[in-house]
Amino acid sequence: MLDHPAKYLTKFSEHFDPTLLAELEEKSMLMEVKGGDVILNIGQNIRAVPLLVDGVIKVSRINDEGQELLLYYVKEGESCAMTFNCCMLTQTSVIRATAEEDSVLACIPVSFMEEWMQKHPSWKKFVMTTLLNRFTEMIKSIDEVAFKKMDERLINYLKEKSRIADSSVINVTHQQIGNELGTNRVVVSRLLKKLENENKLLIYNKQIKLLKDL
């Protein structure tokens, strides 16, 4: 638990009006998570809506065999639509949120959701926008796996990773890429080599550098 939430909540000042910000400061609890930590497995009950104050959260689908598929990232100043939606979800289906790096969450008890939706237009707008964005990203995920080949998916993955890390150099093992794309490490290595030959990226020192014409 952190001492001075107000400092963090400025990340949301462009979305939220001052009265909402004040209420948020009063009623939310800050939580720190370390990179790699599993924040929640959606599928069980959720008692708090998390706003991401700092860091990056990775949201993935985990199927019954434990295979992973990356769905999208949540960045600071955003939230996760799943938790808006799925508070009462009972199925076996699991969506897992993992801290991609050290992160700070502002947790809002779900009991405030209803009230705020009515009271704060900016909260309502935020929720709606978030829902819409996540929905769009779900469609994108479906597109990727349904219509695209692995090399293109890998390229998109790297671009996204680069965008999130805010760097053209990416530091991630082939194994991890394989996990997040739901494929095999060998396939990833093969395709990375191919892309290197096509001058779309450079591999050195176990890092991947994206080139401009990727």
Add this chain to the structure above:
Amino acid sequence: MLDHPAKYLTKFSEHFDPTLLAELEEKSMLMEVKGGDVILNIGQNIRAVPLLVDGVIKVSRINDEGQELLLYYVKEGESCAMTFNCCMLTQTSVIRATAEEDSVLACIPVSFMEEWMQKHPSWKKFVMTTLLNRFTEMIKSIDEVAFKKMDERLINYLKEKSRIADSSVINVTHQQIGNELGTNRVVVSRLLKKLENENKLLIYNKQIKLLKDL
């Protein structure tokens, strides 16, 4: 336009309380669509929320190359979450709703959405349930394409089709199956033969009959 909406709206009486039903009868417009008709391409603006009064609607993703992927069906007494969500969606992404059979829609101008969400708890609950269901179905779609092989996807497709048509006999060309699964007709024919050899279904007279141990 049909004469007696009240008769149709009984489909919703289990979800909606009487005052909502009355308002629905007053303010919605009934629309008939013929099987095969495209009802809407979500991606442009939507000015009305459709409730499905009679029939079955197929909802698919259509990618940039025009390839289709079946997402889910909407049955009578349900609605389509996409339209709740995506009223303002601007992207190129297209979700297409097609009448699977002759159907009747009750269209509610979107302007009533807000008001009803506040005024009618049963409307709010309906919208939330619908959102949740569709969301779950999106996850299922992702699972299918990300983790399952074509034979299993075909089986699930046939089961779903059978459930929707309420019959163990399915009447659909291999080409159409291929379209809806986003694959090739030859692949479908091949797999259907394989499943027939495994005694999971019968093919006769260009119809497909599912057997119990499918």
Add this chain to the structure above:
DNA sequence: ACGGGTTTGTAACCTATGTTACCGAAAATG
């Protein structure tokens, strides 16, 4: 019954991807 369109069966082939195995390099650990 004839002819043209549609649907299905099937073969032959190709490519993408999954799988296993093994080696060497690099990194971590003691």
Add this chain to the structure above:
DNA sequence: CATTTTCGGTAACATAGGTTACAAACCCGT
């Protein structure tokens, strides 16, 4: 420094699924 673990490169192979082509069966209108 020595040992162990992790990671990446690569080969060899298996399989699913996409592609093309063509013929047979069927459907329908005249």
